[in-house]
Amino acid sequence: MPDQASPLNVEALYCDHHGWLQGWLRRKLGNAFDAADLAHDTFLKLLGERKIAALREPRAYLATVAHSLAVNLWRRQEIERAYLDTLAGLPEKSFPPPETRALVLETLCELDALLDRLNPKARSAFLFARLDGLTYGEIAARLQVSERMVKKYMAQAMLHCLASGLSPDAPPAR
Numbered sequence: 001m002p003d004q005a006s007p008l009n010v011e012a013l014y015c016d017h018h019g020w021l022q023g024w025l026r027r028k029l030g031n032a033f034d035a036a037d038l039a040h041d042t043f044l045k046l047l048g049e050r051k052i053a054a055l056r057e058p059r060a061y062l063a064t065v066a067h068s069l070a071v072n073l074w075r076r077q078e079i080e081r082a083y084l085d086t087l088a089g090l091p092e093k094s095f096p097p098p099e100t101r102a103l104v105l106e107t108l109c110e111l112d113a114l115l116d117r118l119n120p121k122a123r124s125a126f127l128f129a130r131l132d133g134l135t136y137g138e139i140a141a142r143l144q145v146s147e148r149m150v151k152k153y154m155a156q157a158m159l160h161c162l163a164s165g166l167s168p169d170a171p172p173a174r
Contacts, residue, residue: 010046013058018043021062028070038073042066079108114164118157125150126157 018039025035042065055061083105087095096104115123121143128134128142136150143150 010043013046013055013062014043017058017062020059021066024063025066025070028067029073034073038066038069041069045069075112076109079112080105083108114160114166118160119153121145121149122153122156122160125153129154 021042022035022039025038026032029035029038042062045065083101087101095101115126118126124143125139128139129136134142136147136154139150140147143153145153
C-alpha cells in the first residue's frame, strides 16, 4: 500500500496555499461557495495521495487537482440541468419526489463517469445503440467506420459495463 501523505504535510500546504487556491477557484468559478467547497475537497483529496513533501511547484499541483474537481462539478451541473429540463417537460403530478430525483441524479453522474472512461467512439456507438436504437450499420455511417469496428466498440463498451457491475443488456430507459 502506498504511503499516505502526512497530515502535517497537508496542513503545511493548507496553511501556505489555501487562501490563494480559494481565490483562484473563486475567479475561475465566479462563485465563492463552490470555490470554498472545491478548495476544501482539494485538500481532502491530498490526504489520500502519496507523500507530497517533495512538491517543487505546490500551487501548480493544487491548481491541477482543483481544476479536475471543477471539471467534475461542471459535468455534474450539466447533467443536473439536462435532467431538470427533462422533468420540466413532464406533468407536475408525475415529478418524482426529491429523494428519488437525488438518487436518479447521482446514478446519472455515476453512469457519465463510467462512460467517460471509454474510448469516445466506443461510448458513442454504445449510446447510439442503447439510447437511440440505431443498427450497427447506422452507427457505422454516423461514426464513419466499418460495421466490424462498431462491433468491436460495442464489445469494449459491454465489457466495460460488466467490469463495473452493470448489465449492458438492461433495457434502455425510454
